[in-house]
Amino acid sequence: MQIKIQNLSYYYPNSKQKALDSINLEINDGEFVLVAGYSGSGKSTLAKCITGAVPNFYGGKIGGKVLLDDEEILNIEDRRRAGLITMVFQDPERQLLMNKVYREIAFGLENIALDEGTIKKEYGSPLSFVE
Numbered sequence: 101m102q103i104k105i106q107n108l109s110y111y112y113p114n115s116k117q118k119a120l121d122s123i124n125l126e127i128n129d130g131e132f133v134l135v136a137g138y139s140g141s142g143k144s145t146l147a148k149c150i151t152g153a154v155p156n157f158y159g160g161k162i163g164g165k166v167l168l169d170d171e172e173i174l175n176i177e178d179r180r181r182a183g184l185i186t187m188v189f190q191d192p193e194r195q196l197l198m199n200k201v202y203r204e205i206a207f208g209l210e211n212i213a214l215d216e217g218t219i220k221k222e223y224g225s226p227l228s229f230v231e
């Protein structure tokens with residue numbers, strides 16, 4: 101997958117300051133990219149734009165484009181987008197919701213609307229996971 105960011109700028113709701121200002125970036129398939137910057141410089145905001153959480157979830161004002169394989173992220177329907185790209189938060193403990201490995205995996209799959217039978221068939225029964 102290729103990620104292309106074109107002239108991306110963003111304001112959080114009620115903020116007069118841009119969290120991102122005219123970002124241009126291209127990440128090609130197989131590349132491993134480190135984004136470094138001081139606290140508050142916009143690293144997490146950039147990641148949220150790449151997943152579409154900004155502005156779909158956070159609101160605010162956005163300019164420019166994020167393209168996944170030349171398709172604009174904001175035009176990709178939620179369910180398909182969730183299967184294409186996501187992010188790991190900086191505090192992993194806040195991203196874990198369940199107390200069993202199988203339930204944690206099943207939670208994500210249920211959220212992309214796979215039914216229980218498919219989850220068990222394609223991803224294994226609860227007994228095949230280390231609990």
Ligand SMILES: Nc1ncnc2c1ncn2[C@@H]1O[C@H](COP(=O)(O)OP(=O)(O)OP(=O)(O)O)[C@@H](O)[C@H]1O
Pocket residue numbers: 112113115119137138139140141142143144145146158190
């Ligand atoms: N939900 C939010 N609402 C309003 N402003 C926000 C929100 N989240 C972040 N900001 C602001 O946007 C700017 C960029 O923040 P961001 O969290 O993207 O920085 P960061 O580089 O990830 O910082 P850190 O290294 O501390 O994780 C900061 O000025 C921050 O205060």
Ligand SMILES: [Mg+2]
Pocket residue numbers: 143144145190
């Ligand atoms: Mg951050």
